[in-house]
Amino acid sequence: DCIMSGTGKTIFVTGGGGYVASHCIVGLLEEDFNVIAVDNFVNCIKDQSGTADINGQGSLMPESLVRVQKLTGKSLTFYEADLCNIDSLRSVFTKHKIDGVIHFAALKAVGESCALPLKYYGNNVMGSSNLMEVMMEFGVKKIVFSSSATVYGSPEYLPLDEKHPTGKCTNPYGKTKFFMEEIMKDVCAANNDWGCMLLRYFNPVGAHPSGDIGEDPQGVPNNLMPYIAQVAVGRREKLMVYGHDYDTPDGTGVRDYIHVMDIADGHVAAARALVHPEFLGVKIYNLGTGKGASVLDVVKAFEEASGQKVPYELCPRRAGDVGSSYATCELVYKELGWKAKLSLYDMCKDMWTWQSKNAKGYRKD
Numbered sequence: 612d613c614i615m616s617g618t619g620k621t622i623f624v625t626g627g628g629g630y631v632a633s634h635c636i637v638g639l640l641e642e643d644f645n646v647i648a649v650d651n652f653v654n655c656i657k658d659q660s661g662t663a664d665i666n667g668q669g670s671l672m673p674e675s676l677v678r679v680q681k682l683t684g685k686s687l688t689f690y691e692a693d694l695c696n697i698d699s700l701r702s703v704f705t706k707h708k709i710d711g712v713i714h715f716a717a718l719k720a721v722g723e724s725c726a727l728p729l730k731y732y733g734n735n736v737m738g739s740s741n742l743m744e745v746m747m748e749f750g751v752k753k754i755v756f757s758s759s760a761t762v763y764g765s766p767e768y769l770p771l772d773e774k775h776p777t778g779k780c781t782n783p784y785g786k787t788k789f790f791m792e793e794i795m796k797d798v799c800a801a802n803n804d805w806g807c808m809l810l811r812y813f814n815p816v817g818a819h820p821s822g823d824i825g826e827d828p829q830g831v832p833n834n835l836m837p838y839i840a841q842v843a844v845g846r847r848e849k850l851m852v853y854g855h856d857y858d859t860p861d862g863t864g865v866r867d868y869i870h871v872m873d874i875a876d877g878h879v880a881a882a883r884a885l886v887h888p889e890f891l892g893v894k895i896y897n898l899g900t901g902k903g904a905s906v907l908d909v910v911k912a913f914e915e916a917s918g919q920k921v922p923y924e925l926c927p928r929r930a931g932d933v934g935s936s937y938a939t940c941e942l943v944y945k946e947l948g949w950k951a952k953l954s955l956y957d958m959c960k961d962m963w964t965w966q967s968k969n970a971k972g973y974r975k976d
């Protein structure tokens with residue numbers, strides 16, 4: 612059946628200044644959705660280009676979103692808000708008629724979540740529950756939730772499909788994603804006029820091909836690709852390869868890396884389906900490529916794409932890591948017509964363009 616384009620529909624985006632969200636907003640604007648974005652600036656920085664206060668709200672837009680507007684030639688509406696301050700959400704919902712929500716906002720550092728579980732349960736679970744409370748109050752009944760393959764825990768079989776058991780995650784961050792999925796399922800079970808889409812990302816990497824927006828982790832990157840990029844640009848001495856005795860072709864960890872631009876396309880397809888009147892109940896989709904790549908595969912691809920050497924040292928395993936994790940994404944292709952198109956080389960090339968153009972991310976210092 613025809614799925615209407617976004618024209619005129621308004622999407623409320625939480626965590627809009629963040630890495631995945633800012634790339635998805637590029638896609639939504641290009642698809643003629645109206646975008647209302649909020650962020651609490653915990654994981655992104657304010658406008659560095661000195662753009663005047665955007666909408667008289669006294670809060671500047673995140674730098675990433677100022678660049679999104681330049682990239683697309685379109686404007687979006689931004690408010691500073693925090694999911695843990697429920698009134699800050701209400702004040703936005705009173706000003707706009709919202710057709711659907713895409714909920715990205717979350718703390719996402721696995722290690723930190725083990726040290727500070729209450730910070731993660733408070734922000735990620737309480738915050739999401741506040742958001743759904745406000746949606747309920749204003750009659751907004753459609754939400755896409757940014758979930759993660761981490762909800763599958765240690766794979767019982769591969770490739771991972773959406774039927775694989777969830778909930779055996781070992782770290783509080785992963786548990787917050789699992790708890791949120793369960794809360795959304797319960798809300799949909801209690802309200803048959805709600806529609807929830809749970810998108811389980813595998814490993815989003817890369818950047819917009821312009822190199823103007825990208826991943827800008829604070830401090831030492833936890834994740835592989837940004838760390839490799841910082842080694843390639845000379846910001847870090849060498850990559851520590853966490854484990855080389857896994858049951859994988861070269862002994863190093865295998866993951867399903869997916870280009871953030873493919874993830875963005877997946878969210879445009881999801882938003883189109885979300886606002887469709889017939890979309891009701893819970894839909895769960897893996898967003899991956901279906902292909903696994905080892906740590907050393909990524910190092911090799913990055914060296915080819917950047918022309919830079921990436922020195923590394925083989926180290927012991929990192930606590931909590933699994934050996935292999937990769938997806939099957941047949942369901943989302945069958946139901947939304949979306950599949951990933953970009954290669955590991957594309958991911959590395961676009962990540963290198965971002966890193967070499969913005970060695971310090973969005974920071975001017």
Ligand code: WQD
Nearest residue numbers: 719759761833834835836838851852853864865866906932
């Ligand atoms: C990938 C591989 C490491 C860093 C996590 C979260 C997931 C999502 C993505 C939030 C593994 C190895 C890594 C390094 C290394 N996060 N590695 N040296 O752990 O698959 O997933 O991040 O949304 O929810 O669980 O991603 O990039 O940390 O690790 O060898 O310096 O790279 O052992 O095999 P992961 P990652």
